[in-house]
Amino acid sequence: MADNRSGVRSVIRLAALAACSVLLANLVGVAGAEPTTEQRLKAAEAEVKRLLSEIRAQQGELDRLSRQAAELAAKVEEAEARWEQITEQLRTTRAELQAAREEYARLRDRLDARAREAYMAGPGDELEFLLGATSLADLSDRVAFVDALAQTDADLANEVENLRNELADRAAQEARLQARAAEALREKQAEYAALEAKLAEQQRVLDELEEKKARAEELVKDLRKKWREELAALTGLKVNPDGIFQVCPVDQPRAVYDGFGAPRYAGGYHPHAGNDIIAPMGTPIRAPFPGTARASSNTLGGLAVYVYGANGYVYNAHLSAYSEKSNGPVQAGDIIGYVGETGDTDTPHNHFEWHPNVIPSDWPASPSRYSVIGSAVHPWPLLQAVC
Numbered sequence: 001m002a003d004n005r006s007g008v009r010s011v012i013r014l015a016a017l018a019a020c021s022v023l024l025a026n027l028v029g030v031a032g033a034e035p036t037t038e039q040r041l042k043a044a045e046a047e048v049k050r051l052l053s054e055i056r057a058q059q060g061e062l063d064r065l066s067r068q069a070a071e072l073a074a075k076v077e078e079a080e081a082r083w084e085q086i087t088e089q090l091r092t093t094r095a096e097l098q099a100a101r102e103e104y105a106r107l108r109d110r111l112d113a114r115a116r117e118a119y120m121a122g123p124g125d126e127l128e129f130l131l132g133a134t135s136l137a138d139l140s141d142r143v144a145f146v147d148a149l150a151q152t153d154a155d156l157a158n159e160v161e162n163l164r165n166e167l168a169d170r171a172a173q174e175a176r177l178q179a180r181a182a183e184a185l186r187e188k189q190a191e192y193a194a195l196e197a198k199l200a201e202q203q204r205v206l207d208e209l210e211e212k213k214a215r216a217e218e219l220v221k222d223l224r225k226k227w228r229e230e231l232a233a234l235t236g237l238k239v240n241p242d243g244i245f246q247v248c249p250v251d252q253p254r255a256v257y258d259g260f261g262a263p264r265y266a267g268g269y270h271p272h273a274g275n276d277i278i279a280p281m282g283t284p285i286r287a288p289f290p291g292t293a294r295a296s297s298n299t300l301g302g303l304a305v306y307v308y309g310a311n312g313y314v315y316n317a318h319l320s321a322y323s324e325k326s327n328g329p330v331q332a333g334d335i336i337g338y339v340g341e342t343g344d345t346d347t348p349h350n351h352f353e354w355h356p357n358v359i360p361s362d363w364p365a366s367p368s369r370y371s372v373i374g375s376a377v378h379p380w381p382l383l384q385a386v387c
Contacts, residue, residue: 069255072195079188202253245288246332248387254279261370273376274353283339287330295326302342312356354379
C-alpha cells in the first residue's frame, strides 16, 4: 500500500498546483481581483485535498473489504473441496451398492432354483437315493453326499442373508452420504452468497471511488499522463512495470485465494496447481505481461486462455467468453477474456496458473506447503504485488 499512499501525496501536490495554474491563468490581467483569486485558489486546493482524502480513506476501506473477501473466498474453496470429496464418496458407495445388488440377485436366483428343485423332487428322492446303496460303504458315501448337498444349500442361504444385511448397511451409508452432500452443497452456496455480498460491497466502494476520481481528474486534467495513471491506480488497477506480472489478471471487485496444492477430486485426485481469483460473472481478465495469447478449451478448465511471455506463460481457466485479443499479440493489461464458470465448476472465478521458463530453486510455499507442482509455480507472491 506504500505505493498508493505516496501516489496520493503526489497527486494532491500536483493537483493543487494544476488547479492554481488554471485559475491564475484565467485571472491574469484582471485588476483588483486579488481577494477573489486568493479565495478561488484556496477553494480549488481544498476541493482537491478533500476529494483525494476521501479517495485515500475509501481505498483503505476497499483494502479491508478485499481482505474480508479473500477470507470468504477461502471458505468457499474449502466448502467446494468438502462437497467434491463427499460427492466422490457417494459415487463410490453407489457403485459398490449396485455391484452388491447384482450379486444379491444372482445368489437369490440360485437359492430359488435350488428350492424349486427340492420341491419338485420331494423328500422321497433322497430316501430312494439312500436305499439304493449296494453296500455299507456305498451307503456311507451317499449319506455324506446328501449331507454335503444340504450344507451347500444352507451355506447359500446364509450367504444370501449376509448379503441382504450388507445391502441394507450400504443403503443406509448412501442415505447418510446423500444428506452430507446436500448439507455441504448448502454450506457452499451460503459461503458463496456471503462472498457475492462482499464483492457487491466492494463494487459500491469502487463506484464511489470512480465518481471521486472523475471529479478529481476534472481538476487535474492538465497533469501529465504519469499522474493520470497513478490516480487511476487508486481505483484498483495496480501497475508494476518492473515486475514479472505488471497488472492483476482480474479486475476489481475480486478475491484472491491461495489454494495452491490444496486437494482436488474432480477428474481424479490431484493437487490444485494454481490460485483462484473469484469475481462476478463477466469481470474482465487481463494479460499480466506482454506476449502472445492463445485460446483453448478442455473438460476441466472449460474456456481457457494462455499468455506466453518472455519469462514463461500463464493459464486462465473457466472463462465465460473470449475477447477480441484472446488470440494473438497482447500488451500488459489487454483484456483476453471474462470470468465465468465453464468446465468443472459452478463458482465464477479465474483459475490462474504460472509456468515460468526456469523453475526457481527456493520459492515461497503455499499454506498447503507446495512451491511447485509439475511445471506450475506458486503464483501468490507475484499476484500480491499487483492484485
